[in-house]
Amino acid sequence: xxxxxxxxxxxxxxVYVALTRRWSSTQEPLDRLLAAALAPGLGIGLASCTYFFFxxxxxxxxxxxxxxxxxxAAAITGLAFSLKGWTTxxxxxxxxxxxxxxxGILLTARRSRLDRIMATTVAAACVSIAALAxxxxxxxxxxxxxxxxxxxxxxxxxxxAVWRGLPDxxxxxxxxxxxxxxxxxxxxxxxxxxxxxxxxxxxxxxxxVIAFLFLAATTATLVxxxxxxxxxxxxxxxxxxxxxxxxxxxxxxxxCADIPLGFFIxxxxxxxxxxxxxxxxxxxxxxxxxxxxxxxxxxKNEGLLLFPLVAVCVLVSSPVPRRRALVxxxxxxxxxxxxxxxxxxxxxxxxxxxxxxxxxxxxxKILDIDRxxxxxxQVATRALEWGQIPGGALTVLAITIALTIGFDxxxxxxxxxxxxxxxxxxxxxxxxxxxxxxxxxxxxxTSFDRLFSQLWPAITWTTFxxxxxxxxxxxxxx
Amino acid sequence: MPRGQTFHWIRVVAAxxxxxxxxxxxxxxxxxxxxxxxxxxxxxxxxxxEDAAFRSLxxxxxxxxxxxxxxxxxWPGANAVRRFYVAEYSxxxxxxxxxxxxxxxxAVPEAITDVASPSGGSDDPRLAGYALVRxxxxxxxxxxxxx
Numbered sequence: 001x002x003x004x005x006x007x008x009x010x011x012x013x014x015v016y017v018a019l020t021r022r023w024s025s026t027q028e029p030l031d032r033l034l035a036a037a038l039a040p041g042l043g044i045g046l047a048s049c050t051y052f053f054f055x056x057x058x059x060x061x062x063x064x065x066x067x068x069x070x071x072x073a074a075a076i077t078g079l080a081f082s083l084k085g086w087t088t089x090x091x092x093x094x095x096x097x098x099x100x101x102x103x104g105i106l107l108t109a110r111r112s113r114l115d116r117i118m119a120t121t122v123a124a125a126c127v128s129i130a131a132l133a134x135x136x137x138x139x140x141x142x143x144x145x146x147x148x149x150x151x152x153x154x155x156x157x158x159x160x161a162v163w164r165g166l167p168d169x170x171x172x173x174x175x176x177x178x179x180x181x182x183x184x185x186x187x188x189x190x191x192x193x194x195x196x197x198x199x200x201x202x203x204x205x206x207x208x209v210i211a212f213l214f215l216a217a218t219t220a221t222l223v224x225x226x227x228x229x230x231x232x233x234x235x236x237x238x239x240x241x242x243x244x245x246x247x248x249x250x251x252x253x254x255x256c257a258d259i260p261l262g263f264f265i266x267x268x269x270x271x272x273x274x275x276x277x278x279x280x281x282x283x284x285x286x287x288x289x290x291x292x293x294x295x296x297x298x299x300k301n302e303g304l305l306l307f308p309l310v311a312v313c314v315l316v317s318s319p320v321p322r323r324r325a326l327v328x329x330x331x332x333x334x335x336x337x338x339x340x341x342x343x344x345x346x347x348x349x350x351x352x353x354x355x356x357x358x359x360x361x362x363x364x365k366i367l368d369i370d371r372x373x374x375x376x377x378q379v380a381t382r383a384l385e386w387g388q389i390p391g392g393a394l395t396v397l398a399i400t401i402a403l404t405i406g407f408d409x410x411x412x413x414x415x416x417x418x419x420x421x422x423x424x425x426x427x428x429x430x431x432x433x434x435x436x437x438x439x440x441x442x443x444x445x446t447s448f449d450r451l452f453s454q455l456w457p458a459i460t461w462t463t464f465x466x467x468x469x470x471x472x473x474x475x476x477x478x
Numbered sequence: 479m480p481r482g483q484t485f486h487w488i489r490v491v492a493a494x495x496x497x498x499x500x501x502x503x504x505x506x507x508x509x510x511x512x513x514x515x516x517x518x519x520x521x522x523x524x525x526x527x528e529d530a531a532f533r534s535l536x537x538x539x540x541x542x543x544x545x546x547x548x549x550x551x552x553w554p555g556a557n558a559v560r561r562f563y564v565a566e567y568s569x570x571x572x573x574x575x576x577x578x579x580x581x582x583x584x585a586v587p588e589a590i591t592d593v594a595s596p597s598g599g600s601d602d603p604r605l606a607g608y609a610l611v612r613x614x615x616x617x618x619x620x621x622x623x624x625x
Contacts, residue, residue, distance in 0.1 A: 118487050125494055129501045136508045143511050146525040146567075153563045157570060165571030171542065176573045177566065237493060244501035389500040396500045403493040404486075470486040 004206070007064075007198040008213065010071035011043030017078035019284065028280030030288070037224045038288070041217035041263045044210065045295035047071060048190040049339040055190075059166050064197030115470070119233055126236040130219065133243045137212060140253035145204040147211075147255030150450075154180050155256055156207055158189035163196055173347050183348040185340060187299040188257040207255045214260040215252040218457050219243060221263070225270055226461060230411070231469025234404065238464040241397055242457055245387030251453040258450045261299045265425070266457035267292035268310045273418040273462075276317045277410055286314045286325060287332030294336035298343075301351065302454060305428040307333070309421055317417065356437040365435050375433045375440060379426075382448045393456070397463055406468025415465040422458050525564060531616040532568035532584075538612050538620050539582055544573045546580040548604060550588035561586060578604055580623075587617030 019035035022028065029035070050070060054063035146152040157180055158172065165171040173182045188210065195206035222242050227235020243249065252259045271289035278285040293310035296303030311329055318325035349355075354362075365371060387393025407415070429451050436443045522530075539545060547565060550558045553576075565584060566574040574584070583605075590602050608621035 114484070114487065118490065122490065122494055125498050129498060132501070132504065132508065136504060136511065139508060139511045139515060142515050144523055144525070146523075146529065149560070149563075152525055152567050157563075157567045160567065161570045165542075168542070168571070171571040171573060174573050176544065176575050179563070180566070233490060237490070237497060240494070240497040240501055244497055244503075246504040246507055249504060250507075387500075389503040391500070393500070396496060400493040400497055403489045403496075406486075468486075470483055470490060 003068075003198040003200070004195045004209075006068065006072070007047070007194055008040065008044065008209075010068075010075040011047040012039040013043075014071065014074045014078050015039040015043045015046065017082050019288065021081060023284070026280065027283055030281055030284055031224075031228060033224050034221070034228060037217065037220035038267060040213055041221070041260070041267070042288070042291065042295070044191050044213065045187055045260075045264065045298065046291075046335060047194060048187045049298065049335045051190050051194050052186060052339050052343065055162070055166060060163050060193055060197045061200070064194060067194065068198070118470070122233050122236045126223070126239045129240045129243050133215075133249045136249055137215065137253045140250075141208045141212075144253070145208070147207060147253075151207065151255035154184060155188050156192065156204075158182075158184070158186065159192040159196075159207070160202070162186075162189060163193045163202055169347055173349055175349060178349070178352075181352070183301070183344075183351050184257070185298045185300060185303075185343060185348075187295065188260055211252055211255045211259065214263050215249075218259065218263040218266060221266060221270075222457055222461055225274075226464045229274070229414075230464060230467055233469040234464055234467045237400065237404065237467070238460055241393075241400060241464070242460045244396065245389055245393040245456065247386060247388050247393075247449050248453050248456055250388075251450055254450075256450065257300045258454050261296055261303055262454045262457045264292045264296035264299060264303065265306060265454060266461055268296060268306055269418045269421045269458040270461045272310045272313050272317075272421065273414040275314060276319050276417075277414070278319075282319050283324060283328045286318065286320075287328040289314060290329045290332035291336065294333040294340065298336045298340045300454075302425075302429070302451070305425060306421075307337070309424055313417065313421060352437065353432065353435060357435075361437075362435045366431075368434075371440075372430075372434055375444070376430055378441075378444055379430050379433065379448065382444065383426075383452060386449065386452045394459075397460065401463050401467050404467040407466045411465045415462050418458065418462040418465070422455055422462055425455060425458075525567075528561065528564040529568045531614070531618060532565050534614060534616070535584065535618060535620060536569060539569065539572060542571055544575050544580040545569065546578050546583035547574050547576050548578065548583060548585040548589040548602075549576055550586060552588065558588070578608070582611075583608055583621040583623075585619045585621060590619070 016035050016039040019038065020029040020032050030038075047067065051063060051067050054066045057063070058066070147156060161172040175182075191210050192206045195209065196202050199206070219239055219242060223235045223239040225235075226238040248259075268289050271285045271292065275282050275285035275289060289310055290307075293303070293307045297307045311333070314329055315322065315325055320328075384392050384394055387396075389396060433440055433444055547562055549562075552558045562574070562576065565586075585605075590605075605621060607623055609624045611620040611622045613619045
């Protein structure tokens with residue numbers, strides 16, 4: 001129990017220290033609460049990268065010993081830095097909001113009785129919805145301990161193949177297993193194997209833990225980030241909106257890679273959109289956004305589109321000189337990007353989109369306007385129905401925003417950048433449907449719920465930028 | 479309290495009611511899954527059962543390499559495909575491939591519908607050149623190529 005916990009806590013702590021540290025005199029660290037929300041997910045992702053490289057030399061268990069050595073040493077170093085401090089004065093974290101962190105749900109004497117009652121009610125409602133989501137997640141972990149079909153046929157199968165088959169990688173990516181999409185990246189399977197190696201045994205609980213951590217990290221990141229920018233009442237409302245759709249919790253309990261990917265999309269899109277306004281923390285925000293986007297590509301092939309998108313967005317809208325922005329981008333993306341490149345070049349077989357059809361066929365499909373329009377219509381219809389809640393999740397979200405609307409120029413700017421990134425991602429998904437070699441109706445029917453779940457946290461963050469708390473903790477920084 | 483502030487709270491409450499009622503829609507799913515779990519008592523789910531059945535084959539199979547899988551008559555029906563995939567999930571790092579050819583061959587009960595021969599094997603023509611290695615309580619059989 002302690003060793004698997006170490007596998008998660010050590011990288012999370014290292015990431016937390018890295019995000020809350022003043023790297024230079026001109027730079028500010030990230031807000032501590034936001035860093036704490038980001039750290040577990042980013043830590044798991046980065047640890048899967050280092051573990052991948054250790055697995056190139058040795059089997060999973062000895063690789064875990066090397067991995068533990070690395071992350072514990074890094075955590076001890078981080079602890080030493082955070083205790084002593086690199087600078088003589090205490091680092092000021094970048095306030096995501098402009099006012100005191102005590103504002104908002106942390107009730108102050110200035111607040112009226114109504115404010116207190118209402119804020120407590122919203123917090124209680126958020127806790128209730130979160131509790132219902134957790135309860136269902138745990139019940140489903142008992143009902144389907146190996147996850148849904150795609151989980152055991154793809155992600156958990158890959159984890160078992162790595163755990164039992166290494167150092168012979170050929171058994172993991174053999175063409176005989178083409179039905180299992182062996183070209184899918186390894187962040188989720190290696191995170192599971194890493195927990196097994198730390199625990200010393202193969203158990204179904206590891207996949208459940210990874211799935212739960214990403215669900216919790218996504219919720220925490222959304223609530224904290226929206227709360228800091230738009231006020232805590234709106235932050236809590238965004239948490240309820242995220243966990244509301246039945247489909248989203250269902251997908252989280254499936255143990256597939258879509259909810260982890262959704263976490264990385266949320267982090268990349270939100271930080272990239274905010275980085276322009278982040279003042280002293282801009283470089284750190286840009287670097288973290290590119291780390292998250294590269295980890296998204298290391299999680300699932302859909303993330304391959306996000307990485308260049310975020311990189312261009314960060315470079316174009318950078319508030320710091322291009323050269324510094326480029327350095328932060330390269331530093332942020334280096335580890336996951338090199339890991340992904342090593343995996344794709346050395347192991348990954350071709351993708352079915354391009355293996356099962358000629359380039360000519362793909363071009364013909366793209367130029368078939370009727371096909372594009374029909375698929376666009378199907379996607380739009382399914383997007384409006386998505387969520388398995390009355391009226392559809394998007395409609396509920398739109399009404400919520402309409403009821404609580406209130407924004408300034410900066411909030412609108414963030415929403416515009418984030419909305420652009422999410423829209424291009426969605427268009428990318430539509431393009432994949434257009435060129436799919438499979439029966440397109442079957443392809444959409446069997447994948448759309450998962451794909452939209454990937455975007456749901458980022459959509460929620462984006463739309464809640466246009467929402468305002470009755471007593472917002474919004475100031476110059478927001 | 480300013481009137482505008484009160485009005486904003488009213489709007490937040492409306493949004494809250496909307497979000498909570500929408501989010502509560504999953505309560506029905508929570509109940510149905512809870513009922514399923516309760517009705518099952520301590521019996522494991524389908525994948526766990528199948529996983530255990532295929533894993534019991536492991537000591538009689540080589541630790542690595544390709545293992546044949548005799549397709550059942552309803553192939554490629556969803557249940558048949560699922561069982562084939564579970565076989566790979568359970569027996570990895572062995573690579574389970576559809577059809578005869580490899581030295582070792584797995585046959586699920588639905589794959590062999592004829593009456594078993596006195597040797598416990600099958601008269602299925604696809605099994606020509608194979609001899610029964612072992613038959614398991616789950617009905618799954620392992621064959622090995624002879625000659």
